[in-house]
Amino acid sequence: MVKRGTPRHLWSAVRWQVRGRLDEAAYRRAGRRFYEGGSWTHTTWLGENVFKNPLDLWVMQEIVVETRPQLVVETGTYRGGSAFYFATLLDLLGEGEVVSIDVRDVDSEYLYPAHPRVTYLGGRSSTDPGVLREVARRSEGRRTMVLLDSNHSRDHVVAELNAYAPFVSPGGYLIVEDSNIGVVRRDLLPGPMEALRAFLEQTRDFEVDRTREKHHITFNPSGYLRRIDAAPSRLPKEAVPAPVAGR
Numbered sequence: 001m002v003k004r005g006t007p008r009h010l011w012s013a014v015r016w017q018v019r020g021r022l023d024e025a026a027y028r029r030a031g032r033r034f035y036e037g038g039s040w041t042h043t044t045w046l047g048e049n050v051f052k053n054p055l056d057l058w059v060m061q062e063i064v065v066e067t068r069p070q071l072v073v074e075t076g077t078y079r080g081g082s083a084f085y086f087a088t089l090l091d092l093l094g095e096g097e098v099v100s101i102d103v104r105d106v107d108s109e110y111l112y113p114a115h116p117r118v119t120y121l122g123g124r125s126s127t128d129p130g131v132l133r134e135v136a137r138r139s140e141g142r143r144t145m146v147l148l149d150s151n152h153s154r155d156h157v158v159a160e161l162n163a164y165a166p167f168v169s170p171g172g173y174l175i176v177e178d179s180n181i182g183v184v185r186r187d188l189l190p191g192p193m194e195a196l197r198a199f200l201e202q203t204r205d206f207e208v209d210r211t212r213e214k215h216h217i218t219f220n221p222s223g224y225l226r227r228i229d230a231a232p233s234r235l236p237k238e239a240v241p242a243p244v245a246g247r
């Protein structure tokens with residue numbers, strides 16, 4: 001007897017793919033609604049205003065505990081809440097300091113939370129040569145993690161990526177924030193996602209760690225970059241195996 005119609009296993013493969021796409025669309029929509037709801041703009045950590053998605057904060061906490069940075073560098077201080085957040089985590093772990101950089105003068109508008117582990121470098125851009133010299137000095141020989149959360153235009157983020165990537169320790173993280181701008185604020189494009197694409201095209205030192213997007217709703221899609229342990233940048237690109245399909 002000749003079988004008619006589409007075989008059952010093909011139907012289930014199609015169903016599985018369609019469901020995956022619908023889930024992705026649902027997460028994107030939920031992410032947009034969460035951003036538009038604005039609760040993240042008045043979220044606090046120990047009373048200090050942090051301008052981040054709490055799911056990302058949780059993931060950052062996991063990264064800090066796993067990688068034990070001795071120096072956390074953040075560009076973009078705003079109210080100082082995120083610098084304070086990292087400082088209190090480092091307190092619990094018993095080691096490390098935070099350097100937070102903002103183009104605004106320190107105390108120009110807000111009183112930043114004071115904490116003995118935090119140094120605020122204010123009044124100069126994150127790409128200012130003097131600021132970079134100071135970060136280079138502090139990161140020398142120390143496990144260093146970097147978060148880029150200042151001006152989110154593509155060109156500035158590319159400049160920051162090139163300037164700050166060398167400070168990140170092997171196995172450590174370089175976090176590019178607000179790469180969801182293409183979903184939530186198209187008027188601000190090109191932004192961090194475009195910067196990430198340009199950066200990842202010209203380096204083999206970092207990989208996107210998708211496991212850090214496990215909660216699905218993140219402001220930093222493709223933005224959790226892990227520095228590969230051995231520095232393979234001096235290998236020709238052809239010598240680096242292609243990524244495994246599906247990862």
Ligand SMILES: C[S@@+](CC[C@H](N)C(=O)[O-])C[C@H]1O[C@@H](n2cnc3c(N)ncnc32)[C@H](O)[C@@H]1O
Nearest residue numbers: 050051076077078082102103125126149150151
């Ligand atoms: C998104 S807010 C930072 C939020 C903060 N990291 C938090 O999570 O609470 C961005 C900050 O970047 C600062 N900024 C803008 N352009 C900058 C630049 N070129 N260099 C350093 N900081 C800059 C702004 O003044 C603003 O305070």
